[in-house]
Amino acid sequence: xxxxxxxxxxxxxxxxxxxxxxxxxxxxxxxxxxxxxxxxxxxxxxxxxxxxxxxxxxxxxxxxxxxxxxxxxxxxxxxxxxxxxxxxxxxxxxxxxxxxxxxxxxxxxxxxxxxxxxxxxxxxxxxxxxxxxxxxxxxxxxxxxxxxxxxxxxxxxxxxxxxxxxxxxxxxxxxxxxxxxxxxxxxxxxxxxxxxxxxxxxxxxxxxxxxxxxxxxxxxxxxxxxxxxxxxxxxxxxxxxxxxxxxxxxxxxxxxxxxxxxxxxxxxxxxxxxxxxxxxxxxxxxxxxxxxxxxxxxxxxxxxxxxxxxxxxxxxxxxxxxxxxxxxxxxxxxxxxxxxxxxxxxxxxxxxxxxxxxxxxxxxxxxxxxxxxxxxxxxxxxxxxxxxxxxxxxxxxxxxxxxxxxxx
Ligand SMILES: [Zn+2]
Numbered sequence: 001x002x003x004x005x006x007x008x009x010x011x012x013x014x015x016x017x018x019x020x021x022x023x024x025x026x027x028x029x030x031x032x033x034x035x036x037x038x039x040x041x042x043x044x045x046x047x048x049x050x051x052x053x054x055x056x057x058x059x060x061x062x063x064x065x066x067x068x069x070x071x072x073x074x075x076x077x078x079x080x081x082x083x084x085x086x087x088x089x090x091x092x093x094x095x096x097x098x099x100x101x102x103x104x105x106x107x108x109x110x111x112x113x114x115x116x117x118x119x120x121x122x123x124x125x126x127x128x129x130x131x132x133x134x135x136x137x138x139x140x141x142x143x144x145x146x147x148x149x150x151x152x153x154x155x156x157x158x159x160x161x162x163x164x165x166x167x168x169x170x171x172x173x174x175x176x177x178x179x180x181x182x183x184x185x186x187x188x189x190x191x192x193x194x195x196x197x198x199x200x201x202x203x204x205x206x207x208x209x210x211x212x213x214x215x216x217x218x219x220x221x222x223x224x225x226x227x228x229x230x231x232x233x234x235x236x237x238x239x240x241x242x243x244x245x246x247x248x249x250x251x252x253x254x255x256x257x258x259x260x261x262x263x264x265x266x267x268x269x270x271x272x273x274x275x276x277x278x279x280x281x282x283x284x285x286x287x288x289x290x291x292x293x294x295x296x297x298x299x300x301x302x303x304x305x306x307x308x309x310x311x312x313x314x315x316x317x318x319x320x321x322x323x324x325x326x327x328x329x330x331x332x333x334x335x336x337x338x339x340x341x342x343x344x345x346x347x348x349x350x351x352x353x354x355x356x357x358x359x360x361x362x363x364x365x366x367x368x369x370x371x372x373x374x375x376x377x378x379x380x381x382x383x384x385x386x387x388x389x390x391x392x393x394x395x396x397x398x399x400x401x402x403x404x405x406x407x408x
Contacts, residue, residue: 015383049363050108050355051115053146059115060088060142067122070133076141077227080158083146085227088114088312090121093135095381096239098232098344100376101192101248101367103335105148105156106184108355109363110247110248111296113370114142120375128379135382137239139231144224145193148183152355155183155190156224163221167205167315171241174211176219178333194247195333197227199288199341201233215277225335232339244299244347244377245339248370249322251350262319266402269307269369271300271350272323277330281341284332290343297391299345299377304397306376307369317369322401323350349373 014210043321051059064071070090077085101110118140132138147157160175179197182188198217205219212219220226235242251270258267273296276284280293292359304320311318331337336346349368358366 010011015198029050035299049169050109051143051144052261053150056086056111056143056146057084058237060086060118063115063118063122064088071118076225076231079145079156079223080162081146081147083150085144085146085224086142087231088118088140088142089137090118090140091133091135091137092134093137093382094239095136095244096139096235096242097136097246097378097381098235098242098339099131099244099246099248100144100228101142102149103145103228103247104249105145105150105404106152106154106355107248107250107351108149109250109351109367109370110349111142112363112367113202113248113374114140115372116339116367117374117378128382132382133376136378137235138378139235141228141231146229148190148193151184151186153184153186153271154192155180156193156222157188157190158222159189165221170205170207170210173207176221177211178218179221180403181221191222193222193226195290195331196220196222197229197333197338198336199284199332199338201229201338201342214333214334215330217331217338228335229338236342239384242339242342242344243381245336245344246332246347246349246374246377247336248349248374249351251352252354256323256352256400258319258400260321260396261313261398263318263398265319266321266352267321268317268352268366270289270321270323270400271304271373271394271397272325272349273297273300273394274337274346275325275329275331275334276337276340278327284341288341291341292343292345293340294391295345296340296347297394298386299380299396300347301381301389301391302386302395303347303349303373303377303392304322306380307373310372311369317365317372320369320373321393321398323348323400325399347377 060073064073072089074087075084076087101114145156148155163169178192196218203220227300256267273293281291284291307320308318336348340346349370
């Protein structure tokens with residue numbers, strides 16, 4: 001399958017295998033994904049209106065400059081193609097939140113939402129903002145896969161030969177299962193970075209572990225995943241732990257419907273806790289005793305409730321549900337799984353559609369829903385409310401139609 005949004009109907013994925021192969025430099029439109037049948041089509045591969053890599057650094061620097069010292073921006077890594085990976089830090093509290101976006105390069109609402117959150121925290125003085133600044137430390141990584149983002153595709157860009165150069169002990173092994181020769185019609189190899197994580201934060205790649213399987217931990221083979229891991233480890237060393245990790249994505253298809261209060265309407269946002277296999281990851285509990293799936297659900301619930309409270313339960317922005325999560329679903333190599341196993345409450349955001357599907361109005365609406373969701377979590381951390389919720393209440397949120405297709 002060449003086309004792989006976070007969730008793809010298998011039957012549609014195979015249809016998309018015939019997507020037009022184009023050169024990366026030409027950046028021509030790729031064939032529209034049939035899964036996006038009701039969406040705006042991919043008319044503009046230059047993704048006008050979304051923040052580009054070149055714009056991101058200056059935007060972050062401007063926010064920091066105008067923040068009266070509240071926001072610090074740091075370069076925390078460098079991609080294979082030499083682009084910077086940024087982390088912006090704000091707040092002085094001892095409750096720690098790490099939020100990243102665009103690990104899948106073409107999933108962009110989270111970047112805009114994080115910029116909005118940073119602008120608010122940089123300049124607002126209302127009591128709720130001040131409380132967040134006092135109680136929480138937020139580290140935002142708004143674009144962790146700029147090489148993929150600039151190609152408007154999911155994977156980063158790195159050849160297996162380059163991986164071997166960086167990790168010579170892997171000479172002669174088969175490539176990791178999540179390394180791809182091409183992605184979205186672009187003939188440049190790279191990783192699905194959100195499979196490159198391991199709960200063992202000091203893990204060094206070993207040839208006998210490769211190529212691995214979907215259910216297994218990943219190998220930290222890419223500079224981007226290493227940078228994210230290092231930020232997490234540094235926070236843990238500084239504060240003793242990271243309370244929350246949020247990973248901002250798009251679900252690909254944009255015609256999924258939800259149930260519950262908004263039965264039959266299009267879902268705006270689906271949330272999830274780590275997919276660690278049967279019985280809430282029971283098989284991991286001995287080795288990773290800090291794993292707390294209920295805590296991840298409490299944080300997810302704070303986000304869902306916050307969005308509903310903010311917009312009203314019938315708002316199209318508040319069509320919030322649970323992401324695809326059958327009991328057996330297992331992805332130990334995802335960042336949220338690796339950090340969840342280390343005791344961090346981990347929440348996945350899956351926004352409807354793909355970035356290039358949207359006109360300005362829909363783009364604004366979905367970006368707002370992500371921003372409000374993350375802000376709701378920060379607020380619930382600052383007040384302590386997140387600790388008082390019942391994680392089981394997250395299950396009262398509707399799924400978004402898991403029977404509408406299988407997952408890949
Ligand atoms: Zn994704």
